[in-house]
Amino acid sequence: MGWFMQKHDIYVGGILEELNLRFAPGQGAGLFGGVDEMTALQKEFKIFKVGRSFRASAAVLNLGARNNEAKNGWLEYLGSLHQHPSNKGAANGDAAIVQALKKNLASKAPLPVHFTSHDLQQNDAVQITEKARPIHYLEQDYLLISLPMQSVQAARASMRGKAKARSTAKKAAKSAS
Numbered sequence: 001m002g003w004f005m006q007k008h009d010i011y012v013g014g015i016l017e018e019l020n021l022r023f024a025p026g027q028g029a030g031l032f033g034g035v036d037e038m039t040a041l042q043k044e045f046k047i048f049k050v051g052r053s054f055r056a057s058a059a060v061l062n063l064g065a066r067n068n069e070a071k072n073g074w075l076e077y078l079g080s081l082h083q084h085p086s087n088k089g090a091a092n093g094d095a096a097i098v099q100a101l102k103k104n105l106a107s108k109a110p111l112p113v114h115f116t117s118h119d120l121q122q123n124d125a126v127q128i129t130e131k132a133r134p135i136h137y138l139e140q141d142y143l144l145i146s147l148p149m150q151s152v153q154a155a156r157a158s159m160r161g162k163a164k165a166r167s168t169a170k171k172a173a174k175s176a177s
Contacts, residue, residue: 004077008070012149015074016115019063023113025140035105035112042105054097055079084148086126093126097145100128104143113143120148 024034032040041047047057055078058064064071078094086096104110114134118127125148132144 004073004080008067008073009151011067011070011074012117015064015070016117019058019115020113022061022063023115025112025138035110038113039105039110042102048098048101048105050095050098050102052098053079054081054094054101057098057101081126081147084124084126086128088128093148096126096128100130100143100145104130111141111143113145115145115147117147117149120150124148 021034023038026034026036047060048054055075058078059075064074081097082092082094084093086093088096088099091099101113104113111131114132116134127144127146129144129146131141133140134142134144
């Protein structure tokens with residue numbers, strides 16, 4: 001998670017697990033939770049809607065680490081997803097997540113949602129797959145949302161590289177004038 005979570009990167013797995021439990025498959029008659037509960041909440045409160053960021057919806061649902069410093073870093077990361085592209089046409093990463101969740105929860109048979117991550121250095125786009133089987137031991141289709149992440153070391157190296165490129169461009173512009 002790098003820049004946003006810093007020393008709190010160890011919480012990322014737990015936060016993703018919290019998201020996955022919140023959107024988990026239904027547990028059967030008489031047990032309310034997971035995607036069934038999220039569908040009911042969406043129907044009543046319109047938690048995910050166009051114009052509202054995924055960050056705001058996650059904050060309303062209190063999705064994040066129990067450590068406030070880590071939670072703030074997580075919410076800051078989610079707030080940055082609009083800067084990332086998505087694999088959903090022209091939609092940025094944030095808008096694509098909101099649209100996918102809204103569409104899924106409004107469908108006749110909403111799929112559970114599985115959140116995961118991938119290496120930002122390999123692909124900086126939010127990846128959304130409408131029908132996937134990300135958990136090999138569950139014969140269950142999911143809406144799969146993969147978030148681009150990197151280590152703090154990679155984030156720092158990237159920032160150093162950008163700063164060096166800006167410095168080189170400034171020197172070149174100055175010597176050209």
